[in-house]
Amino acid sequence: MSHSSVFYRKPKRSKPVISHGEGIYLYDDQRKQYIDGSGGAIVVNVGHGIREIADAIGDQAGQVAYAHASMFTSQPLEKLSALLAERLPMPDARLYFQTSGAEAVETAIKFARQVQIARGESGRYKIIGRWGSYHGATLGALAVMGKPSMRAPYAPMFTDMPHIPAPYCYRCPFKAEYPACDLRCADALEDEILRQGADTVAAFIAEPIAGATLGAVVPPDGYLARIREICDRHGVLLIVDEVMTGMGRVGRWFAVEQWPVTPDVVTMGKGLSGGYFPLSAAAMRGEWVDLVWDQLGDFNHGGTFSHQPVGAAAGVATIEYIEKHNLLDAVRSTGKLLGDRLLAAFGDHDHVGDIRGQGLMWAVELVRDRQTKEPFLPGDKLAEKVFDAAFAGGLIVYAMAGCVDGRSGDHVMIAPPLIVQAEQIGVIVSRLARSIDEAVAEVESA
Ligand SMILES: Cc1ncc(COP(=O)(O)O)c(C=O)c1O
Known part of the structure; x- marks a missing residue:
């Protein structure tokens, strides 16, 4: 060219x-x-x-393409939120929409911090991540993700967050074998929380099935349930990043559904609109949202294109297509x-x-x-x-x-x-x- x-x-x-x-x-x-x-x-x-999805986007853009999220709600926004809340494995989910997976992750980690402040635990700000994870290219997402090559040049620019090894059985970081290992990789979270001091840790973030950085690594049975127990024991929120695994990719709406685990926050993106429109979301348990609203008023966050009606229309049409077929x-x-x-x-x-x-x-x-x-x-x-x-x-x-x-x-x-x-x-x-x-x-x- x-x-x-x-x-x-x-x-x-x-x-x-x-x-x-x-x-x-x-x-x-x-x-x-x-x-x-x-x-x-x-x-x-x-x-x-897919014509139906393209038409839904065109129709919504023709009707109204933009109305600021702090000033209006919209019919597709309400509908998409309700459709997702019905499908999410968490009680009374509330949805905050953005335009990329990284922004959904930023929304999730800021929300975890706000929940801890609202609970009266303002010393909790650390988000523990995993090595071999991918959570996005923005500085906050880089701080929690575990792909060294992407983090290295920017490391002086963000506050680094603690990381634990991934449940990567083919190359077990503990040189152990499942099930004799007794999920040493999950217990590593508890060790890290104690090392950091539980009163400094706001949340743990992980992909339910490791995506881009490790390549489709499914954790051993019992892993996520153990992680949930550890989080509960130490007042740490569990953020499950389903940006890659969500919206049907593994034969369920969300990969985490296959384990007996209720996350506090679920992030999604990519397949939420199947690529037809830049769209992502963080879903939060309703009780945490109510707590933040009661204690702090608004959720301290932003996004000019958050809750955008055209994106929401794309999301609704995508879910309807998945169901119909x-x-x-x-x-x-x-x-x-x-x-x-x-x-x-x-x-x-x-x-x-x-x-x-x-x-x-x-x-x-x-x-x-x-x-x-x-x-x-x-x-x-x-x-x-x-x-x-x-x-x-x-x-x-x-x-x-x-x-x-x-x-x-x-x-x-x-x-x-x-x-x-x-x-x-x-x-x-x-x-x-x-x-x-x-x-x-x-x-x-x-
Ligand atoms: C699990 C996960 N989280 C977050 C992201 C970041 O999404 P985006 O590139 O849309 O910001 C990705 C992208 O690959 C991802 O796989």
Whole structure:
């Protein structure tokens, strides 16, 4: 392309011009077709080109596109909040809408602080996070997230928050094995709370299934329940970040529903509008919202585009589409098929160490040596090479480096739109296999 004034995110990667999308496919302006095997950054839950959602957005924008959230409510805002409150695993949920996952996380951690102040515990301000987590690119989200490479340059600019290891059984941080480990990784939260002083800790934040940084790591049974008990014992709020896992991605509205846990705050984004509009939300337990309102008046927060009616209309149309097409049930069967196909293709692969995931959110972790689990070198840039090979072959995947220690380790996530069909899953897995083999061959021949 000739000179462009766009400040690109990846200037060295040549980028085709997107033309349109339909179902699980994207098309560039040269008519090349791509299977959107990861919905970009695991965003496109319902699929591309869905007319009902586009129309709902257009109709609402034509009716009224903007009215400030402190001055008006709107019909789609009330409706979306009610639809989500019915589906959330928490009593009397109240929804605060924003436009990105990071803002939902900022909203959640500020809310936890406000709850502690309202409770008369103003010394509690620390939010404990986990290594290997992803919570967004803003400074507050960076402080709690656990991806070292993204935090490093900005570390002097935020107040760092404590972190505990993730429940990453394939590379257990305690070199233990489940169930003999007795959930040492969950107990690490209690150790950290005591080390910090419980009277300084406001909340703990975690993804129910670790997403971008570790790649679809499902915690062992009992993990989240133990975390909840520890939080309760120490007056610490539990924030469950469902920005990636929510809205049907794992065959339920929210991943946390599968465990006997009631969160205090749930964040969501990405699939909330399936990519049709920038939309996110933090859902809070009603009793905490009432406490903040009673004790402090308003929730001290902002957002010019918070509670925006066009975004809300997109969210309502997305939920209605998921219901109308029974996509939660569909994900349970196509998700199982995807897992089985990945296992069949890579179960004996020399360079696939682990295959993990749930619903339509899966990852394969690539290793140099299957026996020792030794990763490829960071300089091999294997994840990037897999992405490039897949993209050239018409498959979009979400490939990431750093799952082992923040620098080394490569994983590739597969998370197609929830409308994916069985025969399309076969094509995705065979294109992925070809891309991994090409990328490994390129590294080995270098
Ligand atoms: C679990 C989780 N939280 C928060 C975010 C941040 O969302 P956004 O990029 O929309 O700010 C992401 C994005 O990948 C995510 O996966």
